[in-house]
Amino acid sequence: MINHERGHDRLVATPAAYSSAGRLERVLKAGYFAVTSELAPPDSANPEDVYMRARVFDGYVDSLNATDGSGANCHMSSVAMCALLSRVGYDTVMQVSCRDRNRIAIQGDVLGAAALGVNNVLCLTGDGVQVGDHPQAKPVFDLDSMSLLEVIAGLRDKKMFVSGRKISDPPKVFLGAAENPFVPPHDFRPYRLAKKIAAGAQFIQTQYCFDLPRFATFMARSRDLGLLEKCFILPGVGPLASARTANWMRHHVPGVHIPDAVIKRLEGAQDQKHEGRQICIEMIQQLREIHGVSGVHVMAHRQESAVADIIEKSGVLRDRRPWFPGSDQRLDKPHELPVDLNLE
């Protein structure tokens, strides 16, 4: 029994073949409203720190993004986090940024990650080193997010390194990219999405959405360009802790656009933290109604423990319960996990 209601007939539109062995791709292609979130990597070499951070998402998300030095700050690597998490059955999205590594290092990492059970790769350009904790570092940017997509798609589909040298077993990964519909040049953004799809993007996670009309316009244009049948869109959402944090974010986090109305609403609230979560819940519910939205990506920096509650209250999962540890018993073979979609 498969739920077509939200699937926009994707089951028919997508070829039967899957790119990856992962849960995220299956959930999306089955037409479910997918939920992803992201894990802040620890500043430690202790695997338990990773597992502890992941636990708060159990049973509420389909896949977890492991950030790759987000904001150009140094933390445990994305590839290591994904490897640790996939060992125990989590589906992970490995974020790869072009800031720190050249094409030789990145291709090697992707092969290694796929061998360790990573099913999804999100291709990012990455923040400039200036904003991070190592501004003295040498930025690499050998590739950009677009050529990174092409490179990894080449590894997977042509079984070839950029050099043209053959690889015997390609990495079976579902390819993702980011888009930010909320910053200029606004009218170029849908075309840029088209370029990313042409370069190999199969799903998109966007920057924080606080401006619904802007997002709706972006989606309408993307629909006119015929992009929504070719790619799953997961807008980014997240709870704002207070009006002060919101103000700080809008001035200090590159690419985050928070309209004045949102800040006013937070300022006027008695319990700003609660209001921030309420705004997030409403945003998820409204996004769900936009044609072509296949899920949400919840970014709850320092509020990770609130994600379960936000998802629960938004009601987007309906009766579905995403994977949690122990929901399947074959933890010894993470890449052969039967996909538990909880179809009943």
Add this chain to the structure above:
Amino acid sequence: MYSIRRWVVRNARFFEVAYRLFEPVVVTLTPLWKWMGYPRAEKAVSKLEKVSKELLFDCKMCGQCVLSSTGMSCPMNCPKNMRNGPCGGVLQNGNCEVLPDKRCVWVEAWEGSQRMQAGGQIHAVQLPVDHRLKGSSSWLRVARQAEEKAPHHKQGERND
């Protein structure tokens, strides 16, 4: 020269036409380049190219010029060297996240391409940069490629 670079983008249509007239000249001069020998021609032409394009576009001599696909705004001036479109960090006023007092080269590129006849080239996905070509002349490469594509070259001895 930041102000000249921006002026060029505002006049992208003119520079598009100018380049369209200029390219056949370089290609027509192929016998000259051959006579000089490509390494010697490379030295002379790349020097000339560097001086003129540095002045007009703040050219970084990546050797794989895509100006006609990027609205005459050189993408190598982006601090992240993005050759396929803007990053997600562009400020609300259209300035760069890394250099907040400068315009995003891709905001400029988009505006420039709107003014050009072949502005649609901005939608083509650009391949990763070949860093070996840094410092070499794009003009000569265009001439050479045009020559290699020419029919008399086809039934030649090359079999690769």
